[in-house]
Amino acid sequence: xxxxxxxxxxxxxxxxxxxxxxxxxxxxxxxxxxxxxxxxxxxxxxxxxxxxxxxxxxxxxxxxxxxxxxxxxxxxxxxxxxxxxxxxxxxxxxxxxxxxxxxxxxxxxxxxxxxxxxxxxxxxxxxxxxxxxxxxxxxxxxxxxxxxxxxxxxxxxxxxxxxxxxxxxxxxxxxxxxxxxxxxxxxxxxxxxxxxxxxxxxxxxxxxxxxxxxxxxxxxxxxxxxxxxxxxxxxxxxxxxxxxxxxxxxxxxxxxxxxxxxxxxxxxxxxxxxxxxxxxxxxxxxxxxxxxxxxxxxxxxxxxxxxxxxxxxxxxxxxxxxxxxxxxxxxxxxxxxxxxxxxxxxxxxxxxxxxxxxxxxxxxxxxxxxxxxxxxxxxxxxxxxxxxxxxxxxxxxxxxxxxxxxxxxxxx
Amino acid sequence: xxxxxxxxxxxxxxxxxxxxxxxxxxxxxxxxxxxxxxxxxxxxxxxxxxxxxxxxxxxxxxxxxxxxxxxxxxxxxxxxxxxxxxxxxxxxxxxxxxxxxxxxxxxxxxxxxxxxxxxxxxxxxxxxxxxxxxxxxxxxxxxxxxxxxxxxxxxxxxxxxxxxxxxxxxxxxxxxxxxxxxxxxxxxxxxxxxxxxxxxxxxxxxxxxxxxxxxxxxxxxxxxxxxxxxxxxxxxxxxxxxxxxxxxxxxxxxxxxxxxxxxxxxxxxxxxxxxxxxxxxxxxxxxxxxxxxxxxxxxxxxxxxxxxxxxxxxxxxxxxxxxxxxxxxxxxxxxxxxxxxxxxxxxxxxxxxxxxxxxxxxxxxxxxxxxxxxxxxxxxxxxxxxxxxxxxxxxxxxxxxxxxxxxxxxxxxxxxxxxxxxxxxxxxxxxxxxxxxxxxxxxxxxxxxxxxxxxxxxxxxxxxxxxxxxxxxxxxxxxxxxxxxxxxxxxxxxxxxxxxxxxxxxxxxxxxxxxxxxxxxxxxxxxxxxxxxxxxxxxxxxxxxxxxxxxxxxxxxxxxxxxxxxxxxxxxxxxxxxxxx
Ligand code: SF4
Ligand SMILES: [Zn+2]
Numbered sequence: 001x002x003x004x005x006x007x008x009x010x011x012x013x014x015x016x017x018x019x020x021x022x023x024x025x026x027x028x029x030x031x032x033x034x035x036x037x038x039x040x041x042x043x044x045x046x047x048x049x050x051x052x053x054x055x056x057x058x059x060x061x062x063x064x065x066x067x068x069x070x071x072x073x074x075x076x077x078x079x080x081x082x083x084x085x086x087x088x089x090x091x092x093x094x095x096x097x098x099x100x101x102x103x104x105x106x107x108x109x110x111x112x113x114x115x116x117x118x119x120x121x122x123x124x125x126x127x128x129x130x131x132x133x134x135x136x137x138x139x140x141x142x143x144x145x146x147x148x149x150x151x152x153x154x155x156x157x158x159x160x161x162x163x164x165x166x167x168x169x170x171x172x173x174x175x176x177x178x179x180x181x182x183x184x185x186x187x188x189x190x191x192x193x194x195x196x197x198x199x200x201x202x203x204x205x206x207x208x209x210x211x212x213x214x215x216x217x218x219x220x221x222x223x224x225x226x227x228x229x230x231x232x233x234x235x236x237x238x239x240x241x242x243x244x245x246x247x248x249x250x251x252x253x254x255x256x257x258x259x260x261x262x263x264x265x266x267x268x269x270x271x272x273x274x275x276x277x278x279x280x281x282x283x284x285x286x287x288x289x290x291x292x293x294x295x296x297x298x299x300x301x302x303x304x305x306x307x308x309x310x311x312x313x314x315x316x317x318x319x320x321x322x323x324x325x326x327x328x329x330x331x332x333x334x335x336x337x338x339x340x341x342x343x344x345x346x347x348x349x350x351x352x353x354x355x356x357x358x359x360x361x362x363x364x365x366x367x368x369x370x371x372x373x374x375x376x377x378x379x380x381x382x383x384x385x386x387x388x389x390x391x392x393x394x395x396x397x398x399x400x401x402x403x404x405x406x407x408x409x410x411x412x
Numbered sequence: 413x414x415x416x417x418x419x420x421x422x423x424x425x426x427x428x429x430x431x432x433x434x435x436x437x438x439x440x441x442x443x444x445x446x447x448x449x450x451x452x453x454x455x456x457x458x459x460x461x462x463x464x465x466x467x468x469x470x471x472x473x474x475x476x477x478x479x480x481x482x483x484x485x486x487x488x489x490x491x492x493x494x495x496x497x498x499x500x501x502x503x504x505x506x507x508x509x510x511x512x513x514x515x516x517x518x519x520x521x522x523x524x525x526x527x528x529x530x531x532x533x534x535x536x537x538x539x540x541x542x543x544x545x546x547x548x549x550x551x552x553x554x555x556x557x558x559x560x561x562x563x564x565x566x567x568x569x570x571x572x573x574x575x576x577x578x579x580x581x582x583x584x585x586x587x588x589x590x591x592x593x594x595x596x597x598x599x600x601x602x603x604x605x606x607x608x609x610x611x612x613x614x615x616x617x618x619x620x621x622x623x624x625x626x627x628x629x630x631x632x633x634x635x636x637x638x639x640x641x642x643x644x645x646x647x648x649x650x651x652x653x654x655x656x657x658x659x660x661x662x663x664x665x666x667x668x669x670x671x672x673x674x675x676x677x678x679x680x681x682x683x684x685x686x687x688x689x690x691x692x693x694x695x696x697x698x699x700x701x702x703x704x705x706x707x708x709x710x711x712x713x714x715x716x717x718x719x720x721x722x723x724x725x726x727x728x729x730x731x732x733x734x735x736x737x738x739x740x741x742x743x744x745x746x747x748x749x750x751x752x753x754x755x756x757x758x759x760x761x762x763x764x765x766x767x768x769x770x771x772x773x774x775x776x777x778x779x780x781x782x783x784x785x786x787x788x789x790x791x792x793x794x795x796x797x798x799x800x801x802x803x804x805x806x807x808x809x810x811x812x813x814x815x816x817x818x819x820x821x822x823x824x825x826x827x828x829x830x831x832x833x834x835x836x837x838x839x840x841x842x843x844x845x846x847x848x849x850x851x852x853x854x855x856x857x858x859x860x861x862x863x864x865x866x867x868x869x870x871x872x873x874x875x876x877x878x879x880x881x882x883x884x885x886x887x888x889x890x891x892x893x894x895x896x897x898x899x900x901x902x903x904x905x906x907x908x909x910x911x912x913x914x915x916x917x918x919x920x921x922x923x924x925x926x927x928x929x930x931x932x933x934x935x936x937x938x939x940x941x942x943x944x945x946x947x948x949x950x951x952x953x954x955x956x957x958x959x960x961x962x963x964x965x966x967x968x969x970x971x972x973x974x975x976x977x978x979x980x981x982x983x984x985x986x987x988x989x990x991x992x993x
Contacts, residue, residue, distance in 0.1 A: 052748040111787050147598060148615025170615070174599065177630070180783075181602035189786035193704070194797035194805075198786050204585035206608045242800075298786050302713045 004322030004343040012344045013074040019372040022382050025389045027063035033396025044081030044088045057088035076319050079310035098307040103171040107135050109160035111298035117228050124160040127227040133333050135297035138212045140330040151392050158318025158325045183301035196242040199292045201285040216295050224294050231263040245283050317344045326381035342377045350376040430513040433501050434560050441518045457519035460495050461540040476550040501552040528643035549625050568594040579618050583611040593618045601626040680727040693858035695851045696793045698722050704789050709743040714790035720761050725773035725852040730762045775850045794828035
């Protein structure tokens with residue numbers, strides 16, 4: 001499975017872009033029902049070529065042009081930027097302003113380094129991936145239920161994080177006052193490096209945070225107490241108790257914990273002491289605050305706030321891991337395993353194997369019948385993507401029809 | 413008879429045009445305004461906005477009512493009674509009141525012309541006008557609010573009981589019984605969303621009648637921002653009108669202050685000196701970033717912006733900046749990755765990429781107000797560090813525990829910049845004329861401090877003198893400031909003044925006059941400080957034209973600590989009209 005080697009990327013990419021990259025749905029996605037042709041034509045793409053040559057402000061009038069260019073230069077990475085008031089190519093001749101851009105979120109595992117103990121930096125394992133699961137559930141629910149968004153695409157970033165693209169028309173048109181507002185609404189942890197306690201709640205707890213807690217509740221013991229062992233060492237205990245505002249209570253919790261063995265016992269002890277303590281005056285929601293601090297999504301909100309931030313495209317290949325940036329269904333995020341995401345080499349092997357098998361059975365004739373991606377383990381991800389695009393188009397179709405009718409009535 | 417009739421009809425006309433005390437300022441005034449009025453209007457409104465700014469800067473008035481009381485008192489003191497009435501929403505339909513409405517509108521449009529020129533000025537005006545608008549809405553009686561909403565087609569209707577019940581159920585206590593709610597799209601109440609103060613469902617926010625202001629501010633903001641950017645494009649035409657020239661330009665200079673964006677070739681700093689400077693002359697916010705960068709070899713976006721613009725401001729050249737960032741970052745990543753992901757950003761800050769704007773370093777206010785998420789390293793230590801970490805930071809910087817508690821006291825009152833000023837003074841052994849309001853100002857003050865601590869002795873000596881002078885109650889409290897004696901000796905510890913004199917090539921006497929103007933506008937009674945009306949010093953140049961130098965409100969407080977002393981000059985009598993713009 002992990003037969004991928006970064007050096008082989010340049011030889012694999014031409015085949016990948018030609019046979020596997022879902023150009024069709026990709027184009028349909030970014031043309032948004034083709035109601036406004038500028039949507040695709042004025043969109044900025046940027047490419048990273050071999051040896052890290054970086055091309056910004058690329059744009060294409062249609063799928064054909066895009067496909068041709070991709071086949072020609074085989075970018076190691078494709079980034080998607082904003083839609084501008086003119087073709088990015090001609091940005092020096094005309095007024096060049098962002099007119100729309102998906103609302104995007106970027107959650108990266110490295111931001112969890114202060115709460116995960118299994119890995120650090122670029123590494124990720126199934127244990128710490130659970131943080132991403134929680135993050136995805138919380139953000140997805142908030143975007144849908146609080147903000148009423150429907151067209152949300154979740155994508156594995158190829159190594160250690162996830163991207164989220166909110167593609168509703170109203171989201172794409174948000175200005176740069178509304179974007180920071182939504183980003184900060186979802187940024188419950190605040191205070192930066194130099195503030196130990198990053199969550200302070202006021203009661204009643206905001207429904208959005210309450211909902212997040214409902215997602216966290218069933219997973220907290222497993223993720224934090226068991227997997228991450230957050231009370232496993234003296235150091236970790238110190239970090240934990242730093243979150244208790246009351247000096248006296250903090251000290252007694254600290255001492256009590258040291259006399260116990262496991263994270264589980266220590267956590268239980270804390271809960272029990274907290275239940276019975278009288279010093280709750282200024283920390284009525286302490287348990288909730290702690291749970292949030294350890295598990296609430298850590299967003300890179302700078303990515304969300306800006307209109308012209310570039311974000312890696314779905315179905316890119318991560319150059320280091322060779323893994324495909326696959327879309328996944330947020331409802332099934334529990335089952336998503338970053339360690340088994342197919343690499344470009346696997347896919348190309350799979351296509352080959354399938355074709356060989358078919359050749360044996362049917363001879364050469366029917367080779368072209370089955371779409372190539374369907375022969376590989378990425379097909380379910382393409383399906384997720386296609387479904388997402390279909391849902392988007394359904395809205396546009398509905399609208400087109402309506403526009404048609406009202407246009408007619410205008411004729412009278 | 414005729415005369416009366418025209419008067420009445422004029423009044424009626426204004427009443428029709430401006431039926432409401434509060435305005436969204438959608439239509440500019442059409443009638444003629446005399447040049448004298450033009451000046452007067454502009455200056456008065458500016459006074460109001462400045463008074464408002466100072467009150468918010470001090471952060472002492474925490475509720476709207478407190479703010480209103482404080483502002484009204486201040487305006488009355490400055491004889492801006494019309495505005496005091498206007499802000500309280502108390503205008504009736506007497507002649508004066510109607511004229512006040514007219515002034516409100518005219519002056520708003522005049523200031524748009526003055527403040528549309530640069531991004532910074534636009535932002536300043538927008539924030540000030542927005543604050544003023546919010547306060548005025550707060551003061552408006554319910555009936556007048558209703559009238560305002562109707563006039564502006566902002567009619568919101570209360571949601572049905574059914575809808576409310578659903579919201580009550582889903583919001584888990586946030587939406588309450590027995591209160592009227594309005595449903596608006598969430599993007600209309602961004603400030604409530606941002607602070608999670610509102611219940612959201614399916615893209616709609618449930619707001620109470622007292623939160624309607626949030627919707628209004630977003631209308632007001634987007635409308636004004638839009639208009640200002642249009643004005644900026646058109647301003648060149650207006651600039652040709654020489655009659656308006658002085659007012660427009662001087663007023664705008666009056667606010668510009670220093671942006672710390674440019675570095676002249678003389679005050680470049682070298683890469684080698686950076687380390688030493690960071691310890692000696694950086695404010696804590698930057699020192700902290702410098703250390704983090706050195707130890708982690710990485711800074712996140714917010715921190716990178718804050719720090720690299722600061723470095724630009726103190727005179728680190730683009731080449732040196734590149735070397736510096738690259739050498740740190742590449743301890744943890746390869747050069748290619750750095751060049752690809754971060755180099756652009758740095759060049760961009762130096763105006764070498766993208767829109768090629770010469771970005772200005774962040775001011776304290778911007779840093780203090782910025783949002784700092786988990787893991788972020790930027791911000792102001794006085795604002796964003798928790799007590800424990802701020803204390804230890806101060807300790808490692810050699811601050812005594814007595815001083816620490818004094819700073820903590822300031823911090824607990826949200827007086828972050830005063831705490832920072834105090835820190836500066838401790839580190840440098842001299843008092844500052846200006847309170848710290850910009851990290852780059854901290855730096856330039858710091859490098860100006862002479863080696864050795866001669867400054868300390870002089871400051872103490874002068875302070876004593878100053879106290880003696882200040883004790884003269886007749887001079888300070890008479891209210892007739894213009895009879896006050898102004899005496900000024902330039903001491904080495906007043907480099908700021910020196911600098912300004914040199915900059916404007918004015919004589920000492922001229923300078924003193926202008927400084928005097930400034931001091932007059934700062935009245936100090938007992939220990940309590942009254943904020944200034946007009947924070948500018950007017951300097952008459954040799955050529956005869958008058959330049960205004962902006963002095964930030966916070967610094968006014970500092971000026972009060974010293975009595976200016978000048979040989980041979982006893983009575984300087986000036987008033988504003990002498991310095992007619
Ligand atoms: S007050 Fe200003 S200069 Fe001082 S630390 Fe804070 S941000 Fe920096
Ligand atoms: Zn792990």
